[in-house]
Amino acid sequence: MALPLSYSWRNVRARPMRSLLTTSVIALVVLACTLLMGLISSMQSTFTETGHELNLIVLRKGSDNDGSSQISLEAYQAVRYFDGIARQPEGDQPLISPELVVQPFFRTLDGGRENVLVRGVEAIALDVHDQVHISEGRMFKRSAGEAIVGRGVAGRYEGATLGEELEFGRGRWKVVGIFDADATSFESEVWVDVRELASDAKRTIPFSGARIRAASKADLETLERRIDDDPRYALDAKAETLYYEEQSSASATLYIIVIAVAVLAGVGASFGAANTMYAAVQARTAEIGTLRALGFSRGSILWAFQAEAVFLALLGFVLGAAGAAIAAEVLTSALGGVAVGAETFTTSVIHVRIHSGNLLGALILSLAIGMASGFGPAWRAARLAPIEALRKA
């Protein structure tokens, strides 16, 4: 039988200061990596969940985002009557939302300047983007100089609170509502009346694009083909989910960078933990000799010291993961989220959440640190000849 785990655990506790220092180094690595992984996965989910699986985005051919696209009123009117578009439950209007996007600078409360995505929409936008709900105030009225702002915008910029006025373009826009959008990137937008925005921006072509809710998955594919193939307007239709996935493609690169950082930091932490474990083997040489003399095998010694290193790493994981969860909560609650630049050069506010996948990643990293740091010292301990080890008594 192997030495009991309590032997390894009590040895971790027997040298509290050294164990605490080693654990702290591992905890810091875990904290940083978990938080970065949480930020990136939250960023990805913010973008990918923005798209609805039955929604199409219609842009001018060659545009890869609605900030650089224009479609004419005529094109919009033609598409509006295509078959396969879902209809409003009341009113029987086709669920197509013509939209205009501009990206003015807003002044943040702490004096900075950020590009914010202002989306001109009609009331039907609330049916097409059905994750958007007005949680405070009301919807804007047409041609009344009114705006509604997303949860991530509210309180972040000058004038972006209910009843205050935003200044952008040529006019002033009174904030009459605040909307939630299930933590998707719509929450980082300002919505106003599309025709009023076109007039303010002096746009002769009133729309950047349109969003369409297809009646079914099959209709979505048919509509997509029909819009793409229509020779009159040079339009490009794309599934909204795909569009937002492409918008978040930068985060995939970030993920690789974070993994590389995690590996490098993990190697550093492993050296620290290995140093502690080598010192433990050195200090307990006579003890190892005694255990070997009593009849414990090399495997038992290897296991006991390896378990000790893994205990240190698991303690680091628990502390680091708890630290990351607290940091994520502080970033989201106290600071209102983390602002990142989206592909459209506008600011998206990300609510950092630590997902179970992030924790699993951090746990694997911790276990790897424990195994890597423990193996060398444990191997050395296991290879000590009992007679040589006992002489150190």
Added chain:
Amino acid sequence: MDAPMIDVRHVSRHYLRGGDDVHALDDVSLSIPAGKFVALMGPSGSGKSTLLNLISGIDRPSSGEVIVSGQALPDLSEDELARWRARHVGLIFQFFNLIPVLSALENVALPLLLTDLGKAERRERAETALRVVGLEDRLDHFPATMSGGEQQRVAIARAIVTDPDLIVADEPTGDLDAKNAEAILDLLRTLKKGFGKTVVMVTHDPRALRFVDDAHHLDKGLLLDDDAAERASAALHASMGPGPRTTEVEP
């Protein structure tokens, strides 16, 4: 005549230290019958501890044979030797060698982890062993909270808990005061008398001669003959002088 418990035949143990070839033991032959309490005596560097390590299977001879309970030890692999030690030998060290993070009871139960016994039986046996050495009220104490004498008793309990045929003790009184040293020697004698164990002890302590059945003297790696041993023993007694004396200090 029965085969001896310990049969050491023409054993030598040489090793290199700092480039020098050290002859720790040279052609030593010795046999010890079962159920005897035997002391191995001699000055520092005489080879007595080396001989004890060979008998207990902690070390291997450079040449010659060591047969204990009919088992030729040099034939065993490293892991076989470890298993053999766990079954047949109880070890007692000068500095007790208890595991600091384990309680007295856990220290004593440690060798039982290498047996097939269940948890309850391991505990029961460890408690019995601690009762034999008079420490039944110190089960949950940790080594750091016990006196030297108590720690050595825990070590003796650990040595007997697996009910081994052979108990080997390396300077068991070397780190104890006179009173505790006598108590430990008496306890070792009880193991022989009361439990029929074979006890082999390395010691500098001339007091031990009063407790043992037989003493073998070594010097410079050689086992002394009877005449030389008698002279060595007389010299050792003379060195005690009048009045109480504690431990011998190695030069």
